[in-house]
Amino acid sequence: MKNETSHNIEWESISKYLSGEMSEEERTAFEKLIDSNSEYAQIVAASEKDLGLVEDVIQIREKYNSDHAWNQVHSRISKPDNKNMSILANQNFKRVLQFAAMIVLVIGLGLVSNKVYKDYLSPYKTFISKAEDSSKTIVLADGSTVTLNGEAKLVYPKKFNSATRNVSLEGEAFFDIAKNPEKAFIITVKGAEIKVLGTSFNVIAQEDKVEVLVESGKVQFSELENNEESVILEKGDFAVLKENSLNKTLMNDDNYLSWKTQKMVFRGMPLKDVAKVIERTYRVKVEFESNDIANEKINTTFIQDPLNVVLTNICMSKSLTYEKKGQTITIKKGI
Template sequence: MEEKKSHKIEWEIISKYLSGEMSAEEKLAFEKLIDSNPKYAKIVTASDKDLNLIQEINEIQQQFNADVAWTAVKSNLSNSIKENPSKTIPLFSRQNAKRIMQIAAMLLITIGLGFASYRIYTEQLTSYQSISSELHESGKTITLADGSTVTLNGKSELVYEKSFAGKERRVKLTGEAFFSIAKNPAKPFIISVENAEVKVLGTSFNVNANNKHVEVLVETGKVQFSLAKKPTTNIILEKGDFGVLQEEFLEKRTQKDENYLSWKTQLMVFKAMSLKDVAKVINRTYQVSIEFNDPAIQNLPITTSFNKTPLNDVLENLCRPYHLTYEKNGAQIILKKDLK
């Protein structure tokens, strides 16, 4: 009986000890106990190792997701496999999505181009597919064969390969999109627009283009931004860099507009911004067109922020402090001074 009692392992106490939750006195007493009881000491040591191992492994596994990485590596390998007929590459689960965002490239492109040329392009090459969105439809998302995801803003179209079989992953875009690119160093991801190309070298970036005006904002990693006609004319953009292509001139600038990605994030921040500029951000974010019935109200300063707020609530919040009203007709919005 006595024997049995002394061997009873008190896990609560061991855990308390190993978690550093004991007072100095308790600790001293406990250490004395394990000193005098080798069997107990062994268990404490083993448990300590358990905990360290669990923590270390958890950290590593959380940090480096082998399943996600495998998809990227495999899509690259499958070229050289003849024995194994190509299989469908699994889509990414929700759980993996966050991880992709972390490791992946983020890219945003806007370009104003006619759709016609891509229609032809699509018909000629049947291994290509396309996805498009209507004018006021933003947030349409697709997962590509390599695990990359693309979110389209309104009035945009993306042409992509069903299974990136070649040496590179190439897509064509019209309009605006947010890319989250699965990393694959062996197979570069290239976004072509009419007059430029954006190549993912490292990890994450944003591109924005309109007509012949293209903008690239790099969030992390490295991006090569080049002229379509003359690929040797290029600039390398790294974290925080903002590249602009105007006519045929490529240059690095800084982008300080914190609402640059609002259309995607639905997060808008205004700091003493004129209502006119606020309207521009809202137009871009919600795909609407705001006008004013009285030029005087355009310069009213606005300081507020919105996080995934419905458009009507945004408008009401803007109008209230200045006693304005708004009239909404489809995508047309008119802000009015209250004439009472």
């Protein structure tokens, strides 16, 4: 796992990276820096986006050719019997057009730099994990850690200065909260709120439901629109908020946290269900050549094994083979 660290912002390096002027070695090192620091990643992403704005401004300036514009005007206002006045107008009007073009460019660059610095100086940070990431860990200002599954979004303050420690989440994440009885930690998700003082738990915030699994400590899980609709969850408790209904139960899925622990346990499980666990753990898509293969059952356990090792072992046990194209895996009968 990679923890967020603090780095000085090197604008020259960001410029070289975005302009493609880095060597392969420099680029690799710089991308490792981006991966290890969400603040850097935000600034690079904002700079890359705003670079498009600069290019648009430049294109407008290039299209607005002052020489060409003057030539058109000159052909209309210059007369043979007023040559000196024509030359003077030429020079003055040309300067006006060039100055106007410069103003447009400066304003464009000002908008870009203003946005970058505004994001940089904001009291909040936003981190969005990549689709292929399954265990990106961020350390918050109070020492709490948040491990995000792929395509999760976390918004959090750079410093917890208020009476409570508030963050918001979209997607899935595992929270390990630093204890502070005087300052509750509150997570806002779609239609729900999770309040803790110090504990560890998993949250999935989807479009139609919110799930919470508590690994240690105690959590208060509430519906935002109805404060009376809440439950207290302790170790092993699992609750789901769906369609304004909040239900508490026990978790009996050994692989619910496999995306974080990289541990998968399969006990007489059909490959079609195994595939769902693999997809969630490694952020891939698994398909089968036939239903017969999908219904094959296996008994095995994997602990922090790379995806290729998992697939190879599963296929060998059933005389199967697999083909990987991008993030899609197809399991087929062996030759």
